[in-house]
Amino acid sequence: MKITRVEPILYDAGLKRVWLFVKVHTDAGVVGIGEGTTTEPFMAEAVMRRIGETLIGEDPARIQDLWQRTYTRWFNVRGGPLVLAALSGIEHALWDIKGKVANLPVYEFLGGKLRDRVPVYANHMFFGGLNDPRAYAERAAEAVERGYSAVKIDPFGDARGDIDRASLAKACAMVAAVRDAIGPDRDVAIDTHAKFGVGGAVKVAHAVEQFDPYFVEEPVAPENLDALRRVRELVNVRIATGERIYTKFGFQALLASQACEIVQVDVAHCGGVLEARFIAAMAESHYVQVAPHSWYGPISLAASLHVDATIPNLLIQETPVPHVMPPKQSELLSTPLQADRGVLSVPTGPGLGVAFDEAVLARNTIRP
Numbered sequence: 001m002k003i004t005r006v007e008p009i010l011y012d013a014g015l016k017r018v019w020l021f022v023k024v025h026t027d028a029g030v031v032g033i034g035e036g037t038t039t040e041p042f043m044a045e046a047v048m049r050r051i052g053e054t055l056i057g058e059d060p061a062r063i064q065d066l067w068q069r070t071y072t073r074w075f076n077v078r079g080g081p082l083v084l085a086a087l088s089g090i091e092h093a094l095w096d097i098k099g100k101v102a103n104l105p106v107y108e109f110l111g112g113k114l115r116d117r118v119p120v121y122a123n124h125m126f127f128g129g130l131n132d133p134r135a136y137a138e139r140a141a142e143a144v145e146r147g148y149s150a151v152k153i154d155p156f157g158d159a160r161g162d163i164d165r166a167s168l169a170k171a172c173a174m175v176a177a178v179r180d181a182i183g184p185d186r187d188v189a190i191d192t193h194a195k196f197g198v199g200g201a202v203k204v205a206h207a208v209e210q211f212d213p214y215f216v217e218e219p220v221a222p223e224n225l226d227a228l229r230r231v232r233e234l235v236n237v238r239i240a241t242g243e244r245i246y247t248k249f250g251f252q253a254l255l256a257s258q259a260c261e262i263v264q265v266d267v268a269h270c271g272g273v274l275e276a277r278f279i280a281a282m283a284e285s286h287y288v289q290v291a292p293h294s295w296y297g298p299i300s301l302a303a304s305l306h307v308d309a310t311i312p313n314l315l316i317q318e319t320p321v322p323h324v325m326p327p328k329q330s331e332l333l334s335t336p337l338q339a340d341r342g343v344l345s346v347p348t349g350p351g352l353g354v355a356f357d358e359a360v361l362a363r364n365t366i367r368p
């Protein structure tokens with residue numbers, strides 16, 4: 001079997017969000033699908049087209065070979081986020097092809113399932129102009145009502161670098177409202193989106209410690225692991241990071257620094273399904289838990305679920321909550337992924353086990 005076409009697809013998801021999918025076509029008529037969405041989908045699409053040109057005529061079954069050759073092919077941009085996002089999406093599609101050919105779900109190629117259902121948390125509470133504790137509490141109560149055991153919020157607004165007393169008090173009021181709404185038996189994670197320097201991050205972590213957060217995410221930016229470890233040494237909450245760290249090499253440095261307890265590998269950013277599985281194994285050897293990042297379309301979420309099914313050190317999977325996601329997300333799959341009482345079932349069909357509704361995909365594809 002040979003690859004005949006790599007077709008990037010820019011999808012207008014609504015709410016000013018654009019997702020990057022890919023179809024890998026073969027001469028046998030088998031088509032694999034994947035997702036390489038980043039915050040810069042138009043840039044990643046250009047890279048994906050360029051990578052795709054190099055894969056024409058190749059055997060789609062040689063996933064590792066194609067990955068290694070693609071990873072090492074371009075000298076100066078090796079390992080960069082755009083190359084990795086594009087490569088991740090293509091890699092998902094190669095797994096989808098392999099599974100469809102063998103009539104097996106992708107998790108069977110990763111050692112088989114450890115679980116059929118994956119616990120998920122609801123990340124849906126820092127959009128829509130929420131600006132007061134009552135609004136946060138309402139959203140949290142709604143998540144509890146839907147059966148979620150954990151939620152995530154970013155209550156820090158426009159604070160950058162440091163945070164003043166008034167903003168910190170307001171943030172704490174929002175966390176307190178959420179903690180009240182979810183009660184003592186559920187979790188609230190706090191994402192700072194790397195807004196702070198070391199001093200601000202430490203101040204924030206100390207302030208929210210009283211609410212027993214699930215974890216504090218990206219307290220500082222990912223470039224300087226010494227700074228992250230410095231934060232780690234000064235705070236009493238668990239640190240999670242990794243959505244902007246790439247490949248086994250990036251996670252090697254993170255894990256060796258012992259600067260976090262939870263890694264947030266993103267299967268659409270890190271290099272793909274197999275790379276995420278490798279990273280999870282590296283984390284396992286450091287007694288570090290994995291809480292995969294997912295804040296884009298449903299193909300990368302499906303790919304992540306196949307990894308989640310097979311790793312012993314899974315903590316919880318992130319999910320964007322459907323009812324606050326773009327309207328063109330819920331109708332995109334022929335069978336939507338829907339969390340039920342805070343868990344998602346691992347797709348069991350061949351390959352990734354999900355398929356586009358082709359009419360919805362075509363209607364919302366962005367044509368250059």
Ligand SMILES: [Mg+2]
Pocket residue numbers: 191193217218243
């Ligand atoms: Mg984050």
